[in-house]
Amino acid sequence: MNILIVYAHPEPRSLNGALKSKMVEHLQVEGHEVQVSDLYAMNWKAVLDKNDMLSRDDSQPFHPSLDSKYAYETGTQSRDISAEQEKLMWADTVIFQFPLWWFSMPAIMQGWIERVYAYGFAYGFGEHSDRHWGDRYGEGNLSGKRALLVVTTGGWESHYSERGVNGPIDDILFPIQHGVLFYPGFEVLPPFIVYRAGKTDGTRFEQICSDLFQRLDTLDSTPAIPYLRQNGGAYAIPSLTLKDDVNPAVIGFSAHISGFKDKH
């Protein structure tokens, strides 16, 4: 299949750099077509601003979403933005690889999302009625595609466990997996996490690669996280709150996973 890797790390001679190279090599050997958006190497412009729109009326206030809509519709987006949109449309699966910095994506990748996710491309369309509230959260321009996060952390696995001090890794990643990926239609696979990335010797690196390759070999068969579809009947419209009989005991992020069983 066609696989796009969106990758953010400033140093090729790093664990992330090595994993990215191994991943590309493995996927190509397995017969996939691979493109890599290496954001640091591309010197990706991280900051969304009016320079992203090549033909706008500078006398008017800059409106990030409405200006992006106009530029998308009129083909006047900055060329680096439309090139990434084309890669997304080409891909069957998109892998986002990054070190977790301050419990989020690095700024350069956050800026990739902000700029590439134009109004009309990633959000802002679809019927709004009493049964449908836009094509999002399970529907949208990127539906039919799969997404996978490959993330490294400095902290220990226990620090990211259900009662670990950093908060559970699934909750930390929810704004990305649900809010950034499921939103425009991706099916989101369970993430691949490397904890204590700073403590990686040669033996451990081999094991990490082996585990990662297994995930790469099952990209099309791994069950996606069963997030509830916004327009599938689980949510009241337009409040977009879960109906009382859906995961009735649950509040918080986990409530948006189909059939989630509250553990307590």
Next chain:
Amino acid sequence: MNILIVYAHPEPRSLNGALKSKMVEHLQVEGHEVQVSDLYAMNWKAVLDKNDMLSRDDSQPFHPSLDSKYAYETGTQSRDISAEQEKLMWADTVIFQFPLWWFSMPAIMQGWIERVYAYGFAYGFGEHSDRHWGDRYGEGNLSGKRALLVVTTGGWESHYSERGVNGPIDDILFPIQHGVLFYPGFEVLPPFIVYRAGKTDGTRFEQICSDLFQRLDTLDSTPAIPYLRQNGGAYAIPSLTLKDDVNPAVIGFSAHISGFKDKH
């Protein structure tokens, strides 16, 4: 008191721009000293890279945290970074104001955190023993200071409620409030949120300002979110998981708030 506003919006003629101006004016009238880091106006460099370190051995791989430690200790950080660190040390209260973009801070502010939060300044110090695991989560270089988020969203308040489709706003902001602010020592005040920011007429703007001013007038008396201190006895060390008798029914982000009562 001394108040630093770290502000990110690309357009001064926006709701965020107007709120920022009103906030500065109000705080000054009330007798506070105010500094503003207007990240877009400053053309803030969003991307952490080796150019942030003015004196490093370029033959060696760039290591984001260890290189930042060396630059901080040797006074060889980029001048824009040390200037922001000085503002943080000067401030009694820091207000972070931004529109919520894709459930996170704009990239330019994420990059402010990444670059200003140097190893040795915001993390990476303090005793590591069986009773103390670094000066963090309630201790650290910024302890004694208070922080407040002022955030606008396009979505409705119900979409960010306990069972709203976006997830609860308190959980969406946890990686920032707990992971970015409480981590280096800030006391974190409950956030000030403006929902449906795109639907703000003159009457509503006056009400928003009035509500915001009330928050500004009570910065020193508003109770902070009672996050549990990492080294205060609630966590096992070094696993950094909550002890069984601390919020025993709770998993997830809320478990890290003192005396949190599970609602279900």
